[in-house]
Amino acid sequence: MRNVGIVLRRELASYFATPVAYVFIVIFLVLAGYFTFYMGAFYERGQADLLSFFNFHPWLYLVLVPAIAMRLWAEERKSGSIELLMTLPITRWQAVLGKFLAAWLFAAIALALTFPIWLTVNYLGNPDNGAILTGYLGSLLMAGGFLAIGACISATTKNQVIAFIVSVVICFAFLLWGFLAQMFSGWAPAFVVDAIASLSFLTHFDALSKGVIDLRDIVFFLLVIGAWLAANTIVLDMKKAD
C-alpha cells in the first residue's frame, strides 16, 4: 500500500507540474456551469435540487475523462520511463492502482471545485443535501469507471491521441448500452436485452444522481473499475516492451 501511495503522489504532482491540470479544471468548471444553467435550465425549473447539474455529467465526462486518462501509460511508453517504473521494486498492481487513484483523485478535485453550485442551491432553497451528496458520489464513481477504461486503453498505445479517441468510443458504448440493447429487442430474448442494458453507465448513474442509493449501482461501478484495472495490468504485461 505504501508503494501505491508513492506512485499516486508522483503521478498527481505530474498533473499539476504542467498547465494541463489547470486548463482541464477551468474547462470542466465552465462547461459544467454552462450546461447546468443554460441547457439544464437551473433557474427556470425552480427546483431546489442539482438534477440539472448531474444530468450532464455523463456527457461531460465522455470527453473530459479520457483526456485525463490518456497520458497515464501512453506517455510512459513513449518516453521509455515505463522501463524504469517496471524495474523498480513494485508490483504491476501497485503501479496500475497508484496511477488510477492519482487520476481519480484529480477528477475528485475538479468535481469538488463545483461546490459553488451547491452553495447556490442551498442559498436559493432547501435542497435535500443527502441526495446531492449521493449525486456527487455517483458522479465520482462514474468518473472512476471512465478513468479505468481510459487507463487500460492508454496502456495499449504510445500515442495519446489514439488512446483518447479509442477511449471516447468505448466510453460512449458503455454510456449507451441501454439504447444499443433496444436494437436487439426485436429478436433477442428479453433477459439478454436486460443484461446488456444493465451494463449501461447511464442506467446506474441515473438513480444515484436522483439521490437513490442502491448498493447494486455502487457495486456495479466498483466492478467496472476493478475489471478494467485488471485488464490494464494484463495489457501492460503484454505490451510494455513494444
Place this chain on the structure above:
Amino acid sequence: MIRTEELTKLYGSLLAVDHISFDVAEGAVLGFLGPNGAGKSTTMKMIAGFLAPTAGRVTVFGHDVESEPLAAKRLIGYLPEGAPCYGEMTPAAFLRFIADIRGLKGEHRGRRLDEVIARLHLESVLEQPIETLSKGYKRRVGLAQAILHDPKVLILDEPTDGLDPNQKHEVRALIRDMAKDKIIVISTHILEEVHAVCNRAIIIAHGRILADDTPAALEARSERHNAVSLRLAGVTSETACAELRTLPGVASVEKGVDGHLVVLPAGGRNLLAPVGRLALTRGWQVEELVVERGQLDDVFRQVTTRDAATPQETGA
C-alpha cells in the same frame, strides 16, 4: 551472483537472444559488446526484470527474476538505454521519488541523496525540470537514480552515451570505484571503455555469445597481438621484408606508409627477440620498434563478421 541459464527471447519470429548462459560473480565489471541489434539491451532488460524471457531463467543472488521479482529488483540498480526519466519532474523530486520507492528512510535517505547528487554533480540543476536539461545531465540523473540505493548489482545500458570526454572519464571512475563489492554489467559500443573499466568482456552478435574473456585475453586473439612494428634505416624495405619473412614464426610482413614494417606472428608468438637479432646481425639501424598488443576493435570485427558470414555455425 548473477546467473543466466539458456536465456532466450523471441520477438515474434525474430530470435533476439539465443540460449545465453553465463555467471557473473561479485567484483566483476562485465562489458557487453556487440553490433547494434545483437541482443545486448534485450539481455539486460531480462536481467533487470523488464522483459520476461521466452525460455530460460535469470537469478540474481539466488532470486529468480520471474518468480521473485521484487527480491531481485531490490538488489538491482538499472539504467535503461537512453536514460528515460519523468521529464516534467525536477532531479530533486525525481530522486526523492526513487528513494521512497527504494524504501530509503530517515538519515540514511538524506545522506544517500546528498552523496549521489554530489557524486554526479547535479547540485546546479536540482530544481530544473529534467526535460530542459542537456543530454549529459539527463544521463547523470539516470545514473544517480540507479546507484541511489547502493545496489549490489548495477545494470547500465550505455552509461556514457552522449557524455563529453570529461564526463565519460568521471563516469568510468565512478564505475571503477563502485566495482569492488558489486556486480556491474555495462553495455557499450566504445571498445576503449571496456579497457578502461571492465575486467571481463562478452561479445554478442545475433543473440549468441561469441567470446567471453578478459579484455587482455581478447586482445591476444587479434592477429596483430605481439606483432612487431618497426622502422629501419640503412636498408630498403624490400630487402628487409624478404629477410624478415624467412624468420621462423613469422606469418607475414606488411609494408606501411613511410617505410613502416609490421611483422605479423603466426599463433601470437613473441617475435621481438628474433627480429632484434636479425636487425643486429644485418647491421640495420632501428629507428622505431613497437610490440603491438592487438586492438579490441580488430578482435571485435574478426569475431562478429566471421559470425555474420556463417550464421548457422553454432546452431546447437
